[in-house]
Amino acid sequence: MIRTYGPESELSPYEVQAAGYALRFRCETRAGTREVSIGTQSPDHTVQWTTLARCRLNDLGLVTPSLEGAPDGDVLRLKRAVGAGASASQSHRQATGRGEARGREQQPRTADPRSLETAGPAHDEPADPRAQAARAALPPIVDDLLHRFTTAGLSLTLAGASVRQALEGRVGHELDFVTDSDVRRTRQILHGWGDDIRFQRDDAPDVVSLRKQWDGDTYTLRINARTAPTRHRPSGSRRAEHEKALEAYLRRRDFTIDAMALGLSRVTLTDPFGGLQDLERRVLRTPRAPTAAIVNDPPLMLRVVRCAARLGFEPAPELRDAMSATARRVTEVPVEQVREELTALLLSTRPATGLRLLVDTGLAEHVLPELPALRFESAGHHRHKDIYEHTLTVLDQAIALETEGPDLTLRWAALLHDIGTPRTRRTGRNGQVTFHHHEVVGAKMARKRLRALACPEQLIADVVRLVELHLRFHGYLDEKWTDPAVRRYVRDAGPLLDRLHKLIRADCTTRDRRKAHALARAYDSLEERIERLAVEDAREAARPDLNGHQIMEILGIRPGAELGRAYEYMRNLHIEKGPMNFETARDALLEWRARRDR
Template identity: 55%
Template structure:
């Protein structure tokens, strides 16, 4: 039976084989670029996440390089070589370009640090790759491969940490997080992306320094949080944020859920329920990770702490928590600088997530089904997934009944859709026809008439033109 050292050696051998295979794949582009840098008197190395992913056998077409050349020299080298060049990151020492289907970023050796009042990193350039690697966030991202000779550079034991699936910092975590507090959030993101454990000393530093995250801009926090949420194991990263206290500064509504028991006492708290709903929503995704669906699943119950009531019969109620939660979602996402469209979509899903429960016995009228579809609009497919995910009961009979009921609702939607084009419900008369029938000019009365006809359409389904005209005239008579 092989001993632990033999197991570790075998794992490293597999890692090395994967890395060689990946590096051979990108060699034509990487080596060509490296030779151009050498001819200009500079060094070039594949670095960071690109080396990590090569060792994991998952290197994509995004290649990160580091160099001793300053940005203006990098531009001189890549402009004649690349298919396209962009300078959006040049203030931070990064030049981007595209070559033969690869997205390439070349960054000058650098170091970054925050002062106590700044939200933006101060950039200074270094002169050695060792200086550059020690400033990286984690040892698994502090490896490099010098090109074109392909010399492996790993001064901080990143390969061993990769094999052990652990996240450590090249230096002390306190110094690393002081330089850039966003790295604390990044630790949770990489734990979620890679399914790695975070070293105890790193967790301790995250806990002790969690309030430092507040000096980081909302946009950077949002982008890092999105990467975490869109990862393969988001619950792992979210739990780390909550346990270290970071969530209290970036998404305080999440740890607040830990204090609440849901109305059926099926889970330890609403926080655990929300993580299960998130995972169940992920399991229903059909076209890759969906940040809108995942945000809605995570936040759907954040209104519960504010609406919890203990009833006289011993039950716990959360009346209108979906309405309160939608407002809280809008406020938090606005603070994190999400786009208006995304804020609107996620808060709408939170607001609608309980609507189906009025259908529980399958007694909705066609009118109610039409309104359900109309209110969901383009979010209907996501609402289907969110509603199904929100069933976390351990009672298999009850879960099966809820699933059948929702199957029934979807079938009725499909039937009505075939008959009535539910996704584009409009009144049977348009604005011009309304003006013609009533003999009036544009004005607020047109909007009122349109709303009346829309309600009539939702209630009764499509009407013949003559019937719609007669109903409109009868309504108009009652307005005078």
């Protein structure tokens, strides 16, 4: 028999695998008409929806167009087997029995028919290159750790994001494992081998974490162990418990691409939720129904945004829809966690990608409302400029100007530099739109938003200052600045001058090449003046507090070697002790002369 499930019901991977498919249903009201849709879920967990009117009934039950078109040997073959009398639960028990009779292997049985298995030397099955390449990409520390567990008669499986990184050929220094040992035994195995061994318990299973120095690198290893066995537990149930713990661990991962496990002794890739296919498609999908996953864990929505920006993956349509439908629940996330997620987003390789997703799903309305507020057009004689798109472009251009790695202060300033435009927008009689003093208003808004996110005070002060000053340069274009005006510009920027240079250059997003070149030349000119004045000011600062005429008058000497020595002494004294008034400088010179005469 084939059961029918709701659109968000969670299914064990074995249920769909054993039956060959599952049917889902949903009811919707469109234009006042109630419509029933039927979805055909295949073993890889994809669902193809159709209307009930397009389905038909036969001796096997409800048949959808997807099942009609499935080739023999695929879903339709499995459907016929089910119709011949094998129920989903019977097929599951048979599959489990066959799995237990396959041998006494330590590695978990793969739950998905697309799971990869690489045989050892005694088998003739061809080795899957992806699994082997992932195993070969692991650092030697993994082999040493594996040896300790296999010597104790236990298994060790790489799991989670570490598997994805290994499949991509870029293993990091944080590795996650699952073992069939309990916590006590795991700690005994690791005793004397790892550094700073810690025990933490979230829900289940228990986690033993440690740091280990290896070949000059520091690794953080997390081993997920099962709970301690009951006193009367049958000895043959350890494998079943390990499989259950592995599946539970993988189901709790945020995304299917991180819900895979790589066997280490006998190389196997366990992929119960289709993570390998999602990795190839560069799609973010949740192992559980997305709405249920978000309801149970609202911060997941922010992690989706962060991972989309960091990895460049696209959320699956059902995940994006679930985020939009439950966006308000992001208000349940502690503000410190929101800040950390936004920080990670801004420091990622593609922050604009994540910010677009944040806005499009409605999350930004609750955590960064100033950003979607920029989605309007300012018209000037029918010439439009989207401030929202301009802001994201400025952010990208500021990142391109970074020279010493990601600069969080610069990126926040680029993101918030124009948030004062909606409040200062005015339309004149001639239809011209202006945003007078939006930098002043924007600075106040930036301070309020960053404080609401509990950001560090120094970061807030620096971002606010950059927002205040980002339009100052336009005064240089309108009128020729005097040297004192340039010095005031430098003084007001202080240690933020280099960031201000980058922000102002990034703020030029005009498509008019002539105008863009003119702005660039003007700012080149300003930077050259700043450098020239800095050299002159440094030279002036190095001059002694007494000039040559004053030295000759005080010492009663004429130009010559004696004047040169006195001048050099006063210059060095100025450098060492700083500026002095005339009387102090005169006394110091006379004291120097007296020492020379003794």
